[in-house]
Structures are given as C-alpha cells and as structure tokens.
Amino acid sequence: xxxxxxxxxxxxxxxxxxxxxxxxxxxxxxxxxxxxxxxxxxxxxxxxxxxxxxxxxxxxxxxxxxxxxxxxxxxxxxxxxxxx
Numbered sequence: 001x002x003x004x005x006x007x008x009x010x011x012x013x014x015x016x017x018x019x020x021x022x023x024x025x026x027x028x029x030x031x032x033x034x035x036x037x038x039x040x041x042x043x044x045x046x047x048x049x050x051x052x053x054x055x056x057x058x059x060x061x062x063x064x065x066x067x068x069x070x071x072x073x074x075x076x077x078x079x080x081x082x083x084x
C-alpha cells in the first residue's frame with residue numbers, strides 16, 4: 001500500500017495544483033478567444049480515454065499521426081457546426 005501511495009499522492013497534489021493554476025489563468029481571459037480555445041482543447045482531451053494514452057505510450061506513439069488527423073477532423077466538425 002505505501003509504495004503506491006508514495007506515487008499516487010504527489011501525482012494527485014501536483015495535478016490539483018496545475019489544474020487550479022490553469023483555471024485561474026483561463027478565468028483572467030474570460031470571454032476571449034483564448035477562453036474558447038482552452039475549453040475546446042480541454043473538452044477534447046477529456047473525451048479521450050486514459051486507456052488510449054496507455055496503449056499509445058506502449059507503442060511509442062506510432063499511431064500519433066492517425067490521432068492528429070482524427071483531432072483535426074473533430075475540430076473541423078465542431079467549428080463548422082456553428083456556421084449557417
């Protein structure tokens with residue numbers, strides 16, 4: 001139990017600290033393009049499963065080109081939805 005806690009606790013605390021700092025930075029630029037883009041990027045990153053990151057890391061990023069194309073297509077679809 002202790003070795004896993006020794007790994008998990010610092011990761012959790014650093015993650016919380018980074019999340020709060022980014023949130024405060026985004027709040028400073030509320031209702032700007034930076035705000036919209038950060039929301040778009042973070043929602044896209046949250047929609048990707050952690051299992052995908054694990055599998056991608058084990059393969060050395062070989063599927064990174066396919067993932068970049070998928071993200072570009074998804075971004076294009078999301079941005080074109082608001083146009084008449």
